[in-house]
Amino acid sequence: MPRATPAASYARWLLVMRAAAITTPAYVVSVNRTNGEDGVPVGGPSVAIAPDGTVLLESEDPVATVSLPVEAVDAARDAYPGYLSRRARVYAEGWKRIVADS
Secondary structure (H helix, E strand, O other), rough: EEEEHHHHHHHHHHHHHHHHHOOOOOOEEEOOOOEEEEEOOOOEEEEEEEOOOOOOEOOOOOOOOOOOOOHHHHHHHHHHHOOOOOHHHHHHHHHHHHHHOO
16 A cells, blocks of 8 residues: 655554554555655655554664564454355345346
8 A cells, every 4th residue: 555645644544544454354554655755745654554453563764574474364354243254145146136127
């Protein structure tokens, strides 16, 4: 998720990115420009966020590394109540009704 945002708005972006990680449940990695350019005041940290919303890395270094264990995705999916089991036949029946009404 590349960004070119002002450092002053980072707290809001961090909140949005943490929410995106939790509700998707997926890792969110966002890289921001470190300095302004042509008078545009962009800058601020790059960040890596785990699927449970935990901030794993905040860095203004030009190069940073972070480990992203795949098991965290499964654990977050199991813990998030928005992802309940869906039966394929439920969707199939719905599509049949849509097609029949068309």
